[in-house]
């Protein structure tokens with residue numbers, strides 16, 4: 001198989017295990033986002049793929065060749081660091097040409113490639129500027145161009161956009177994704193911003209305390225989270241405890257949920273329901289009973305906080321479907337079974 | 346905090362003490378030396394007030410020219426050796442564990458506490474035929490019989506580098522510690538071997554620091570006058586040795602002062618040229 005394969009990768013620092021038995025295949029040309037809370041081992045995993053750290057167990061394969069112990073400079077990869085690590089003593093053009101110069105590419109060819117890359121990142125004519133004189137977004141793009149100069153087999157980015165302001169970050173996300181699709185390069189991005197991951201990735205890999213919790217397409221991760229951690233970490237969700245009786249009928253918040261199929265043998269668990277799938281109705285008529293505690297009108301969406309069965313449930317609706325409720329009002333909550341994800345508690 | 350420039354004379358008050366120290370301990374002695382360099386030597390006593398260029402004229406001989414040339418050569422050689430040893434060493438040290446760093450730095454600091462005399466005699470023992478390091482080489486079979494390694498240029502150079510190296514490391518250390526370690530990692534991901542990344546990233550990024558350190562060691566080495574005498578032959582004596590000789594043993598203060606002033610001028614000129622070349626290189 002062409003592409004990257006991680007096989008049972010483990011990394012221990014002394015007695016602390018930063019990455020636990022991680023296996024992942026990244027087919028050629030796909031865009032993968034490593035997503036997870038701070039300290040979950042994303043950077044450590046990325047550094048092992050780059051060869052900057054050696055795993056204490058497992059193997060890394062690139063296009064079927066074992067590269068676990070190949071030194072970094074022989075791996076043909078491009079990496080963008082969180083600090084960008086642009087060389088302060090070189091100009092923009094020299095920074096981008098660095099990997100070419102190291103490989104002994106001729107001056108003429110270097111210049112041609114630099115011009116090509118500069119126009120790709122919309123910075124034509126900046127070749128002779130010192131890197132210190134660039135804005136944050138420009139430096140970002142120079143770091144990306146520098147990493148791509150040799151057309152690497154693998155493109156790695158560790159929180160590449162975290163230093164940018166929100167607007168620029170969103171624009172760069174789209175730009176980065178389009179660039180990756182144009183070049184068809186296998187790309188792995190570390191981020192702890194789930195919106196960023198959803199924007200760019202073919203596959204989102206959710207990690208927690210050194211382990212992969214789920215690796216799937218963004219929509220799949222959102223719609224079918226594998227466990228409560230993933231459900232909670234990706235977007236907003238309502239985690240509602242349920243019990244199932246002997247006939248497989250689920251009860252939650254004191255009412256049965258009609259039509260929900262609970263896998264056999266599961267007598268209790270957690271339902272993950274996205275706020276946009278929570279519908280508020282008039283009380284009674286078999287709906288779960290709740291009371292509105294707070295309404296947050298954000299303009300684009302309206303969040304209604306409802307207390308039901310001692311739990312806070314959030315419903316999100318669009319302005320055109322604004323629920324006609326006020327704080328303190330009794331309401332009914334309707335969950336449709338196909339939007340409820342049954343998880344083990 | 347107040348930012349505006351001092352308004353009244355009294356605002357300069359805090360400067361009084363350092364300025365006073367500077368005048369008493371630097372400006373006055375230096376001015377005296379310049380003045381003395383134009384005085385006439387009085388063979389009976391010390392010197393008599395005059396304004397003659399004799400001392401400088403006497404200096405313009407082939408002999409003193411050679412000594413000056415050798416002094417500059419030796420100082421430059423010491424400075425270059427120190428930089429060649431200290432830059433890689435300090436780089437590795439700055440990447441080592443905290444413990445290793447502390448142990449090495451304490452060791453280097455203790456070398457600083459040794460006086461030039463002790464360093465000189467220690468090395469003269471180490472280079473001697475009877476008790477020197479060649480005996481070790483004989484013991485492990487690398488040499489057939491012990492030899493004396495001093496007096497020689499190599500011995501002078503070794504001892505002076507040994508003396509200046511701790512200063513070099515301590516001056517380079519803060520700059521290397523502050524250097525972002527991801528720079529070399531980035532270089533490695535871009536295809537540079539660790540050695541190549543050291544020469545294409547660490548050294549150029551620290552160019553100014555290295556240049557400044559080079560100048561510092563150069564000036565430091567110019568002032569050395571004991572080690573060349575202890576470990577060298579007369580042809581390895583530097584201008585500083587001759588200045589000491591003239592000032593202390595020949596009691597020829599005016600001539601010693603003239604040589605000292607000349608040495609300062611040549612040093613300043615060299616440092617100026619180096620800085621100029623550095624600036625040019627930067628602009629290019």
Ligand SMILES: Nc1ncnc2c1ncn2[C@@H]1O[C@H](COP(=O)(O)OP(=O)(O)OP(=O)(O)O)[C@@H](O)[C@H]1O
Pocket residue numbers: 013016018036037038039040041042043044045192
């Ligand atoms: N060199 C090291 N020695 C000891 N522990 C380390 C080392 N590097 C990382 N760790 C530990 O490994 C864990 C994972 O670190 P890592 O940097 O991979 O997290 P991360 O997912 O990138 O977090 P963030 O989102 O904050 O960057 C952390 O608990 C960290 O303290």
Ligand SMILES: [Mg+2]
Pocket residue numbers: 042043044
């Ligand atoms: Mg990280």
